Amino acid sequence: MKPRILALYLPQYHPFTENDEWWGKGFTEWTNVARARRLFLGHDQPHIPADLGFYDLRIPEVREEQAKLAREAGIEGFCYYDYWFGDGKRLMERPFNEVVSSGKPDFPFCLAWANHSWYKKLWDPKQPGKDKLLIEQQYLGEKDYEAHFNALLPAFRDKRYVRVNGKLFYIIYDALGFKDIRTFMKVWRVLAKENGLGDFYFVASDFNCEHRQQLIDMGFDATHNVDHLNIYHKAPVWKKALLTIGRKYLHIPMIYKYRDAIKYMLHPDCRESNVIPVIVPNWDHTPRSGARGLVMTDAKPKYFKKLAKKAIDMVKDKPDEEQLIILKSWNEWGEGNYMEPDLEFGHGYINALAEAINESTR
Numbered sequence: 001m002k003p004r005i006l007a008l009y010l011p012q013y014h015p016f017t018e019n020d021e022w023w024g025k026g027f028t029e030w031t032n033v034a035r036a037r038r039l040f041l042g043h044d045q046p047h048i049p050a051d052l053g054f055y056d057l058r059i060p061e062v063r064e065e066q067a068k069l070a071r072e073a074g075i076e077g078f079c080y081y082d083y084w085f086g087d088g089k090r091l092m093e094r095p096f097n098e099v100v101s102s103g104k105p106d107f108p109f110c111l112a113w114a115n116h117s118w119y120k121k122l123w124d125p126k127q128p129g130k131d132k133l134l135i136e137q138q139y140l141g142e143k144d145y146e147a148h149f150n151a152l153l154p155a156f157r158d159k160r161y162v163r164v165n166g167k168l169f170y171i172i173y174d175a176l177g178f179k180d181i182r183t184f185m186k187v188w189r190v191l192a193k194e195n196g197l198g199d200f201y202f203v204a205s206d207f208n209c210e211h212r213q214q215l216i217d218m219g220f221d222a223t224h225n226v227d228h229l230n231i232y233h234k235a236p237v238w239k240k241a242l243l244t245i246g247r248k249y250l251h252i253p254m255i256y257k258y259r260d261a262i263k264y265m266l267h268p269d270c271r272e273s274n275v276i277p278v279i280v281p282n283w284d285h286t287p288r289s290g291a292r293g294l295v296m297t298d299a300k301p302k303y304f305k306k307l308a309k310k311a312i313d314m315v316k317d318k319p320d321e322e323q324l325i326i327l328k329s330w331n332e333w334g335e336g337n338y339m340e341p342d343l344e345f346g347h348g349y350i351n352a353l354a355e356a357i358n359e360s361t362r
Helices: 017-023 029-035 060-073 094-102 142-157 181-194 212-217 237-249 258-264 286-292 301-315 348-361
Strands: 004-009 077-082 084-086 109-113 118-121 131-135 167-172 200-207 222-226 254-257 294-297 324-327
Touching: 017 131, 029 286, 060 077, 060 094, 060 348, 077 094, 084 142, 094 109, 094 142, 109 142, 142 181, 181 200, 200 212, 212 222, 254 258, 258 294, 258 301, 301 324, 301 348
Parallel strands: 004 077, 004 324, 077 109, 109 167, 167 200, 200 222, 254 294
Antiparallel strands: 118 131
């Protein structure tokens, strides 16, 4: 059985009104990516896209090429971020809406609700730790939950929408911060049945499997294991202190070797049927955060291949429908966290994942 790999997908790469207002006319994630610079000896920046270039997601041909590359890697579908802030307010919805309305690309998809407020970081030393709220995540009750469902109903009805055990797959990022989550899931499950869609397979993000049982008891079908930054918490006290001092006084990001970080990315509980492992090909948050970022150095496809094979081994004994793996991410270039071809490795990560699948399932 081939593992069911779903790649998180950022739909940000196109201009829209709010970005123009907050960051300047024409801003997209590419702005941060292109102006990234080396911050220490051995730091590999900037990362430059290869095959697809600095693309615009309003262009259908780009979306078709992305799906073609994902198929080559063995990815089952894209998991698009859903940005619903309440009272009908959505952001970055255009690329996904066009995927649904056009029927193209003919490639499976699902959704992950990125339910958190957005802040504009203020690095003014006279205002330490203070952020300006750009847009607030609101939870406005049952009528709003219904409006959210109805906004996504064309996607839920689409034959391409990913299902698990016949249920619509849907991730909620901040489940514990959503105090009315039980009501939300109840409303959506009722609406799904009323619309002839069956049920939802709800998945919650869970750092280090700390809240797995609590989330399952709340009504989630599964959690996905968010351990990709866990290496800091595993570090000895002296190293934590050095990292903190370096970032605060020397303006150096937190630095780890990728091949060391992957030792901590897959929690043992990922072998359980209701825990979905997460694999991360690379990480460098400095295009967005500068010296406040975290960098995994010496990230290479060969190390990612080892991580992918380990994840595949952890899910191979689960029921076929539940052999799920979350790939973070397909195109988070501002986090240095992507599968798409770049000038350094070309199709290296795509080939590495395809090889990991073939070698693990033959």
